[in-house]
């Protein structure tokens with residue numbers, strides 16, 4: 001049997017992880033919906049990731065991965081968020097922030113900065129890939145000006161706390177009936 005304190009530590013770690021997962025999911029939904037609103041604000045039909053949407057962003061990069069320039073077949077386009085949709089990046093799910101990437105680039109980039117990632121993937125071609133990306137951003141006018149940091153952090157903290165409180169209250173309610 002493991003010591004009780006170690007069990008408690010593991011439980012605390014598990015709960016902290018669950019709380020972060022819930023908060024991150026809520027944050028992604030928030031950035032997704034803010035992205036749709038930002039598209040509408042720019043007079044665009046919100047980016048939904050349909051076949052047509054993907055074809056459009058792929059066309060701008062001449063059917064190639066925006067990072068390593070490998071040719072993308074019809075079935076192997078990953079829709080990567082240039083600025084990650086997380087608490088530090090605060091990228092939106094909107095035209096201009098979704099780029100076509102190959103599977104390996106999409107998997108390797110994770111939350112990293114796209115400028116650094118291009119240098120890593122494109123080597124001597126990095127400068128022209130950077131320029132191509134800036135043209136892409138200009139094309140869609142992706143330049144959110146609203147600072148979402150404070151409200152995103154508030155949402156992150158609130159959702160995590162509320163979810164855990166709610167779960168605990170349900171546990172107590174069920175146990176009270178035993």
Ligand SMILES: [Zn+2]
Pocket residue numbers: 065066067068069070101102103104105106
């Ligand atoms: Zn690639």
